[in-house]
Amino acid sequence: MSKRAAAALVAGAMVAVLTACGSGGGSGSADKGSGHKLTIGFSQVGAESGWRTANTKSIQDAAKKAGVTLKFSDAQQKQENQIKAIRSFIQQKVDVIAFSPVVESGWDTVLKEAKAAHIPVILTDRAVDSKDESLYVSFLGSDFVEEGKKAGDWLVKEYAATSGEVNIVQLEGTTGSAPANDRKSGFADAIKGEPKFKVVASQTGDFTRAKGKEVMQAFLKSQPKIDVLYAHNDDMALGAIQAIEEAGKKPGTDIKIVSVDGVKDAFTAMSQGKINYDVECNPLLGDQLMELAKKVKAGETVERRIKTEESTFTPEQATAALPNRQY
Numbered sequence: 001m002s003k004r005a006a007a008a009l010v011a012g013a014m015v016a017v018l019t020a021c022g023s024g025g026g027s028g029s030a031d032k033g034s035g036h037k038l039t040i041g042f043s044q045v046g047a048e049s050g051w052r053t054a055n056t057k058s059i060q061d062a063a064k065k066a067g068v069t070l071k072f073s074d075a076q077q078k079q080e081n082q083i084k085a086i087r088s089f090i091q092q093k094v095d096v097i098a099f100s101p102v103v104e105s106g107w108d109t110v111l112k113e114a115k116a117a118h119i120p121v122i123l124t125d126r127a128v129d130s131k132d133e134s135l136y137v138s139f140l141g142s143d144f145v146e147e148g149k150k151a152g153d154w155l156v157k158e159y160a161a162t163s164g165e166v167n168i169v170q171l172e173g174t175t176g177s178a179p180a181n182d183r184k185s186g187f188a189d190a191i192k193g194e195p196k197f198k199v200v201a202s203q204t205g206d207f208t209r210a211k212g213k214e215v216m217q218a219f220l221k222s223q224p225k226i227d228v229l230y231a232h233n234d235d236m237a238l239g240a241i242q243a244i245e246e247a248g249k250k251p252g253t254d255i256k257i258v259s260v261d262g263v264k265d266a267f268t269a270m271s272q273g274k275i276n277y278d279v280e281c282n283p284l285l286g287d288q289l290m291e292l293a294k295k296v297k298a299g300e301t302v303e304r305r306i307k308t309e310e311s312t313f314t315p316e317q318a319t320a321a322l323p324n325r326q327y
């Protein structure tokens with residue numbers, strides 16, 4: 001068997017196995033009237049972060065609750081796996097395809113195939129840069145530019161009284177992904193008016209703890225003076241904290257840290273003074289996705305862009321929110 005055929009088989013098997021686990025039983029409302037249960041094919045990015053785990057659980061729980069059959073496929077952060085999963089959903093004639101695109105570019109071909117098969121597509125969490133807006137019906141997710149801007153705005157306030165140079169290192173998310181692109185540009189925009197802010201090093205940590213730690217270790221070696229770390233997500237910040245501590249420095253004090261997501265582990269680190277500011281990104285999109293898919297299936301017009309409500313957290317606010325934080 002060729003390598004390609006073997007890979008396709010494995011991907012197919014993954015979809016099948018996950019379908020078996022993800023199919024919700026129960027008597028939901030999805031089939032009301034039509035006598036046909038709604039089936040959604042969902043291609044997830046991977047399991048790279050605490051945010052992602054919470055997002056997956058939210059979607060699986062919501063499908064169960066809504067009586068929706070969910071065919072769930074994990075792409076392990078690879079676009080080729082997502083394309084395979086989408087093709088397999090088309091073959092299986094699901095009612096709606098939803099996916100969180102790992103990167104922004106390169107989707108037109110497969111989305112045209114879905115369109116030709118008359119299967120509506122909903123984007124969740126991350127956007128695509130496709131010029132042809134007819135290739136998807138709606139995009140449900142956060143405003144990442146705004147998140148980056150909130151991180152930058154905090155920095156501007158935090159260093160308002162400082163006149164000397166402020167050296168920043170940046171841990172970027174997955175290269176080519178919407179949150180990495182947008183969190184970088186939103187942040188850059190917020191600090192650009194003040195020349196004292198210098199991004200002295202910026203590199204991808206792929207949204208994972210392991211990579212965040214590794215890249216921070218390299219930054220600590222190559223940069224003589226680091227004042228601030230801006231991490232595009234909490235997992236990378238948490239990995240970087242380990243690197244900073246192993247280098248004999250105090251995270252949150254010697255190096256200030258601003259991050260994005262607002263997961264429980266980051267709130268714990270904040271309560272210990274290791275992260276200074278966290279911009280929330282809400283992963284609990286499941287219920288909204290089910291609602292949206294039902295409307296799309298019923299032929300109702302839906303909003304093309306649905307933004308998630310989000311806030312920001314100081315260490316005091318994070319400490320207070322910690323006992324009730326769901327993810």
Ligand code: GYE
Nearest residue numbers: 048049051125179207233
């Ligand atoms: O911030 C990060 C995850 O796309 C918003 O992906 C999501 C990002 C999230 O891996 O933790």
